[in-house]
Amino acid sequence: MIAVEGTVQGVGFRPYVHRLATARKLDGFVRNDPGGLLISVQGDSEALDDFLAALRSSPPPLAMIREIRIASAAVGAPDGFFIVERTGAIDSIGALPDFGASVAVERRTSVPSDAATCADCLRELFDKEDRRYSYPFINCTHCGPRLTIVERLPYDRPNTTMAAFTMCELCQLEYEDPADRRFHAQPIACPACGPTATFRRTAGTGESTGREAVIDAAAALCRGEIVAIKGLGGYHIACDALNALAVSTLRARKHREARPLAVMVADAAAARDLCFISAVELNLLESRERPIVLLTRKPQPDPVSRTALEQVAPRSTRLGIMLPYTPLHYLLMDAVAGPLVMTSGNLSDEPIAFEDPDARHRLGPLVDAFLGHDRPITTRCDDSVMLAVRGAPAFIRRSRGFAPRPIETRATFPSDVLAVGGQLKNTFCLARDRSAYVSHHIGDLGNESSREALTLGIRHYSALVGVEPEVVAHDLHPDYASTRLAAHLGMKRKVAVQHHHAHVASCMAEHGLVERVIGVVFDGAGLGDDGATWGGEFLLVDAAGYRRLGHLGYVPLPGGDAAARKPIRMAVAHLWNAFGEDASSFDLAIGNRLPAREVRLLRQMLENGVNSPATSSIGRLFDAVAALAGVRDVAQFEGQAAMELEAVADAGSTQSYATHIEDMDSMLIPDPGSLIRAVVSDAARGVDASVISAAFHNGVARMILDTVVRIRQNTGVNRVVLSGGVFQNVLLLTRAAAGLELAGFEVFTQRLVPCNDGGLSLGQAYVVALSDAEA
Numbered sequence: 200m201i202a203v204e205g206t207v208q209g210v211g212f213r214p215y216v217h218r219l220a221t222a223r224k225l226d227g228f229v230r231n232d233p234g235g236l237l238i239s240v241q242g243d244s245e246a247l248d249d250f251l252a253a254l255r256s257s258p259p260p261l262a263m264i265r266e267i268r269i270a271s272a273a274v275g276a277p278d279g280f281f282i283v284e285r286t287g288a289i290d291s292i293g294a295l296p297d298f299g300a301s302v303a304v305e306r307r308t309s310v311p312s313d314a315a316t317c318a319d320c321l322r323e324l325f326d327k328e329d330r331r332y333s334y335p336f337i338n339c340t341h342c343g344p345r346l347t348i349v350e351r352l353p354y355d356r357p358n359t360t361m362a363a364f365t366m367c368e369l370c371q372l373e374y375e376d377p378a379d380r381r382f383h384a385q386p387i388a389c390p391a392c393g394p395t396a397t398f399r400r401t402a403g404t405g406e407s408t409g410r411e412a413v414i415d416a417a418a419a420l421c422r423g424e425i426v427a428i429k430g431l432g433g434y435h436i437a438c439d440a441l442n443a444l445a446v447s448t449l450r451a452r453k454h455r456e457a458r459p460l461a462v463m464v465a466d467a468a469a470a471r472d473l474c475f476i477s478a479v480e481l482n483l484l485e486s487r488e489r490p491i492v493l494l495t496r497k498p499q500p501d502p503v504s505r506t507a508l509e510q511v512a513p514r515s516t517r518l519g520i521m522l523p524y525t526p527l528h529y530l531l532m533d534a535v536a537g538p539l540v541m542t543s544g545n546l547s548d549e550p551i552a553f554e555d556p557d558a559r560h561r562l563g564p565l566v567d568a569f570l571g572h573d574r575p576i577t578t579r580c581d582d583s584v585m586l587a588v589r590g591a592p593a594f595i596r597r598s599r600g601f602a603p604r605p606i607e608t609r610a611t612f613p614s615d616v617l618a619v620g621g622q623l624k625n626t627f628c629l630a631r632d633r634s635a636y637v638s639h640h641i642g643d644l645g646n647e648s649s650r651e652a653l654t655l656g657i658r659h660y661s662a663l664v665g666v667e668p669e670v671v672a673h674d675l676h677p678d679y680a681s682t683r684l685a686a687h688l689g690m691k692r693k694v695a696v697q698h699h700h701a702h703v704a705s706c707m708a709e710h711g712l713v714e715r716v717i718g719v720v721f722d723g724a725g726l727g728d729d730g731a732t733w734g735g736e737f738l739l740v741d742a743a744g745y746r747r748l749g750h751l752g753y754v755p756l757p758g759g760d761a762a763a764r765k766p767i768r769m770a771v772a773h774l775w776n777a778f779g780e781d782a783s784s785f786d787l788a789i790g791n792r793l794p795a796r797e798v799r800l801l802r803q804m805l806e807n808g809v810n811s812p813a814t815s816s817i818g819r820l821f822d823a824v825a826a827l828a829g830v831r832d833v834a835q836f837e838g839q840a841a842m843e844l845e846a847v848a849d850a851g852s853t854q855s856y857a858t859h860i861e862d863m864d865s866m867l868i869p870d871p872g873s874l875i876r877a878v879v880s881d882a883a884r885g886v887d888a889s890v891i892s893a894a895f896h897n898g899v900a901r902m903i904l905d906t907v908v909r910i911r912q913n914t915g916v917n918r919v920v921l922s923g924g925v926f927q928n929v930l931l932l933t934r935a936a937a938g939l940e941l942a943g944f945e946v947f948t949q950r951l952v953p954c955n956d957g958g959l960s961l962g963q964a965y966v967v968a969l970s971d972a973e974a
Contacts, residue, residue, distance in 0.1 A: 201238040203254075205265035206309040206604070209354040211340030212236060213282045214382045215259045220280040223250050228281045231353065240280070260341050260487065261311050263604065265634070282377050309636075310349055310663050312604050313431050313580070315489040315524035317342035319380065324526050325533075330369070331389050333410045335396045335527040336574065340384045342487070346603060346639075347432045347576050348386060351662060356385045360575040367392035394574035396527060401563050413527065416570040417534035424567040425449050427544055431525055432580025432599045432639070433553035434544025436566060437463075441503065441537050446510040449540060452565040454547050457835040459512040461491045461519040461582065463541040465532040470520050473497060473508070473538065479587040488600030489524035490583035493517045511540060516846045521582065524600075527572070543581060550641075550648045553579035578659060579652065580639045588929055589936060594953040595927060596624070602639035603660060606951050606961065609633070609711035610742075610968040617657065617668035617690070618963035619681040621698065621725075621956040623837070625649070627657055627681075628960035629666040630968070635708065636664045637952055637961050644680035653684065672696050672963035676726040694970075696963045698725025699736045700745045702922040702954070704969065705962030707740070709951045713969060715741040715916050716947070717748075717907055719935075722923035722955070723763060723818030723837070732756060734816025734923075737867060737906055739914060742973035748910050749867030752776075755811035756819065757804045766822035766840040767793055767832040768801060773823040774879070775805045777872035788827055788879050817899070817925050820871050824895050827878050828888040838924070845928050848892035856898030860906055867909055869902045900934035904942060911944070918945045924955035 203212070208231055216229040216238055225242035240250060251269075258264055316324070320337045323329040331337045338344070348360045356362060366374060370389055373381040381387050388394060390409065398412035399405075407415045416426050420437060423445040428435045436453060438445040440462045450456055464470045467484060474494035476484070483492045496518045499505040512518050521541070523529045532539070543551045544562055552558035553576045559569070580602065584595040611633050618628040625641040638656055642649050661667065672694045673685035685693060696704075702725075703718030718738040727733035727747075735751030754776045762768045770789060778784035785798060793801075804811050818841065825831045825840035830847055834840050856877040859870045874895065881891050907919055919939055926932045926948070936946045952958035 200270050201240065201251075201254075202232070202234065202268045202270075203236040203238065203264060203266075204234055204268075206261070206263040206311050207235045208311075209340070209345060209383070209385055210261035210311050211259045211380065211382070211384075212262050214340070214377045214380075216254070217280060217282050217377045219250055219253050225250060225280055226277060228277065228283045230283045233353070260317070261314055261345075263309070265309075265605070265607070282382075309605060310352070310354060310603055311345040312488070312600055312602060313345050313347055314342045314487045314600065315522075316526050316529060317487075320526070321529065324529060333530060334388075334390050334393070335409075335413065335525070335530055335572065336386070336388050336394045337526045338384060338386050338388070339380045340382065341380065343384070343386050344431050344574075347578050347580050347599075348574070349663065350577050354385060359385050360577055361386050361388070364388060364393050364574075394572050396570065396572045398568065398570050400568045401566055410530070412570060413530045414534055416568065417531055419568050420535055420539060425452065425565065427558060427562045427566040427569045427571075428527070428531070428541070429555075429558070429569075429571040430528070432576060432578065433551035434558050434562060435541045436544050436562065437539045437541050439535075439537065440511055440540045441507045443503070443507040443510050446507055446540060449542070450510070453542070455542070457513055457839060459515055459517075459519060460540045460542045461521060462511060462538045463521050463523060463528065463532065464538045466522065469538065470494070470522070473499075474518055474520060477587055479590060479592060483585050483587070483592055484520065484522055486600075488583060489522055490585040490600060491519045491521045493584065493586040493595070494520050514843050514846060517586075519584065527570075531570070548643050549646060550652050551579055551581055578639065578656070581642075586929070588948070589933055591950060593948070593950055594957070595955070596640050596957060597626070597637065597952055598640040603636050603664060605634040605636050605664075606708065607633055608635055608708050608965060608968065610708075610713055610965065610972050612964070612968045613971050614669045614692075615666045616670045616672060616964045616967050617661075617666075617688070618672040618960040618967070619653070619657075619685050620960035620963070621674050621681060622676070622679040624953070624956040625653060625681060626957050626960045627653060627660070628964045629657075629660055629664055629668065630964040631664075631666045635961055635964055636660060636666070640957065650680050650684070653681065670694060670967055672967050674698055674701070674726070674959070674963070675728070694963075694967050696966045697728055697745065698959070699727075699733055699738060699923070700740065701959045701962035701966060703738055703740045703745070703920050703962065704965040705952055705958040706920045706922045706947055706949050706954070708961050708965035709949060710947050712918070712920075712947065713742055713972070714918070715739060715914070716918040716920050717910050717914070717916050718745070718920045718922065719903055719907065720923040721817040721925035723925075724760075724814070724816055727815075732812055732814040732816060734814060734818055735820070735869075736815065737910060739910070739916065740920075742969040744970065747866070748913075749869070749906050750815040751817055751820065752861075752868045752870050752872070753813040753815055754819070754871060755805050755808070756814040756816075757801050757811045759810060759812060762819065763822065763837070764834050765832070766826040766834055769819045769823040770826035771798060771801045772805060772811075773820065773871060773875045775802060777875040777879075784879065787883055792832055820874070821925065823875065824878050824891075827875070827882055828891045828895075829882070830888055830892070838927075841925070841928065844892050845896070845930050847889050848896055848930055849889040850893065850930060852890055852893035852897070854890060854894040854897065855901050856894050858898060858902040858905070860902070860909070865913070867906050869906060874898055896928075896930050897934060899931060900938055903935045904938040907939065907944065908942060917943065918947065920947045922949060922954045922958070926954045
C-alpha cells in the first residue's frame with residue numbers, strides 16, 4: 200500500500216497512476232483520500248520497483264509530491280488496476296494499513312495552483328474541427344483554474360464555482376474516462392454546457408457573447424478604448440499599449456500617474472520585439488505560472504511606439520511583460536494587432552475587483568466596456584511578478600500560479616501557526632509540520648477592503664490546507680492592521696516578531712537554515728526594539744533569536760512617514776545630519792527646489808527634534824540621494840525615487856564612495872553623512888547623475904562588505920543573508936553579493952518569496968518554529 204501526500208488531487212494523478220500500473224501489468228487500485236492518494240498495487244517485484252521509480256521521478260505537470268510512504272498490507276487485489284471512489288468500491292477488499300504509526304503527522308493534500316493553458320488545450324482552441332474551437336474556458340487536468348474556483352475540500356466539482364454548470368453528455372464521458380486527459384478535471388466545460396464570455400459597453404444597451412464577445416472587445420481596444428477583462432483571479436484594466444493617448448487616459452482614470460503598468464504580448468517573439476530576454480527570463484515567461492516578468496527594454500525605432508512605452512513605464516529601463524495564461528487571453532491576443540496594457544482592475548491601492556457586481560460598481564467609471572464571464576471567482580489573486588537576478592528567478596510579488604503551493608522548511612512547526620505579515624504588501628502564512636503555506640498577495644492594509652480580504656483569506660486557507668492555528672505571529676508594530684487583527688483572534692499564544700528579524704528568517708526558511716547567520720536587512724521602515732524606525736540593519740540571527748550588531752547611523756525623519764513621499768525632505772534631513780548648521784550646504788545642494796520657508800521649518804523641526812523620529816533606513820537614504828542627484832524630488836508611489844536612481848546608474852562605472860564605520864560599544868555604525876558629503880561634492884562639480892548613482896550603489900555595496908567582514912572577525916560566522924525591499928534593487932544586490940562571495944562568504948538571497956514585505960509572514964512563522972525548536 201502506498202500513500203502519496205502533497206498536491207496530488209485535481210492534477211490528473213489517478214489516471215497517471217492507472218497508466219503506470221496497467222503498462223506494467225500490475226493489479227490494484229488508486230483512490231483519493233483526505234490526505235492525498237492511496238494506491239494498492241501488486242505484481243512482479245521488478246515491475247513494482249519500476250512503478251515506484253516512475254511515480255517519484257515524473258509525476259503529472261501540476262503535481263507536487265511532498266512524501267511517499269509505503270506499507271505492507273494483506274489487502275486483496277482485483278484482477279486488473281482500477282480508479283475507484285473513496286467509499287463503497289473497495290470496502291470489501293480488506294483492512295488498510297495504519298500509515299500514522301510511523302509518522303507523527305496527519306496526512307493531508309494541497310489545493311493546486313492555477314495554471315496557464317497547456318499545449319494540448321491550446322491546439323484544440325485553434326482547431327476549427329474541434330468541438331471546443333474558440334471556447335474561452337477550455338481546460339484539462341494539466342491546466343486551468345484551481346485555487347480561484349475552489350470553495351471547500353475535497354476538491355470535487357460540487358465544491359467549486361463550476362457546480363452551477365451541469366456537464367453535457369460528451370463532457371461527462373470525458374470526465375469519467377481514465378484514459379482521457381480530462382478525467383476528473385473539475386472545471387471541464389465546453390460551449391454546450393460551460394461558462395459564457397460576455398461583452399457589454401459601460402454606457403448603452405446590448406451585449407455579445409462567446410467568440411463575438413472577444414471580437415468586440417478586441418475591436419474596442421484597437422479603437423483606443425479602455426476595457427475591463429475578467430481573468431482567473433480578478434479583473435484587469437486593458438488598453439492598447441502602443442497608443443499613448445489610451446495609456447494616458449487609463450492612467451488618469453485609474454489615478455496611477457507614474458507607477459509602471461504591465462503589458463501582455465501574444466508570445467515570446469512579440470516579447471523580444473520589446474525587450475531583451477535571457478534563457479532564465481524566457482523560462483519564467485513561458486512557465487505554467489505565467490508571472491509578469493520584469494525585462495530590460497529595447498530601444499524602439501518607431502517614435503510612436505517609443506512614446507507610448509515611455510508612458511507605460513516612465514523613467515524605467517524595465518518593462519513588465521506577461522504572456523496569455525487563459526484561453527480568453529489567447530483569443531483576445533489573437534484578435535488584436537499588438538501588445539496590451541493589462542493592469543490590476545482597481546482604483547489606486549484598493550484590492551483588485553473579482554466579484555461581478557463590485558467590478559461594475561468600482562470599474563464602471565474607469566472603463567468603456569467589460570469583457571466578462573459567468574464563472575464566479577472564490578479567491579482574488581493578483582498576477583505574480585518576477586525577475587531574474589544573478590541568473591536565477593526572484594519574486595517581487597508571489598501570487599497567482601504559486602499560491603497556495605507550500606514551502607517546505609527544515610525546522611518543524613510543533614503547533615499549527617498563523618503569521619499575519621506586515622502592513623504593506625501583505626501576505627499571511629499558515630504553517631504545520633514542515634510545510635508553510637504563504638498566501639496570495641493581499642496588498643496594503645490601509646483600506647477596509649484589504650483588511651477584510653486578509654480576514655476572509657485566513658479563514659478560507661485554514662479550511663483548504665487543514666491548519667487550525669494555535670499560535671499567531673505578528674509584527675512588533677502595534678499600529679499595523681495585521682497586528683491589531685492578531686490581537687483579536689483569540690489564539691492560545693501570540694508572538695511578536697521584530698520586522699527585520701522576520702526578513703532574515705524568511706530567507707532562512709527558504710534555504711533550510713537553522714544555524715547562525717549574519718543578516719543584512721535593508722528596507723524603508725520597520726519598528727525596532729528600541730522604538731526607533733529601523734531600516735539599515737546588521738543582525739546575528741539563530742534559533743534563539745537575534746542580536747543587533749550594526750546599523751546605519753540614525754538620521755531624523757522630518758514629518759515621520761510623510762518624508763517617504765517627498766525625497767527632497769529626506770535630502771534636507773541628511774544634509775542637516777552631514778553638515779550640521781552650515782546653511783551654505785543646503786543652498787548648494789537643493790537650491791530653490793524647496794521654498795525657503797519650508798527649508799527653515801524643516802531645519803527647526805530637525806534642530807528641536809519635533810515630529811522627527813530617528814531612523815536607520817537605507818530606503819530613506821536612497822530617497823535623499825535621488826533628490827541630491829537631481830533624479831526625483833517628490834515620489835508618486837512607494838520606492839519610485841530609488842527605482843529611478845537605479846535606472847540612471849552607469850552600470851559600467853567602478854567609482855565608489857567611501858563610508859566611515861564607527862565602532863560604538865561593539866555596535867558597528869556606518870555613517871550616512873560620509874556618503875552624503877561625497878554626493879553633494881560631485882553634484883556641485885556638475886558630475887552626471889549616472890556617475891553619482893553608480894558611485895553611491897558601489898559605495899553601499901562596499902559598506903555592506905566592510906561591515907560584514909568586521910562582524911565575521913568578531914563572531915566567526917561566514918553565512919550572510921541579504922533581505923529587505925531595498926534588495927529588489929538588482930544593481931545593489933548583484934554588487935553586494937559578488938563582493939561578499941569574493942571575500943569568501945556564503946551568500947543567501949530569496950528565491951521562493953519576495954525579499955520585500957511580501958515575505959514577512961513566512962519569516963514570522965519560521966521564527967516561531969526556530970524558537971520552539973530551541974526551547
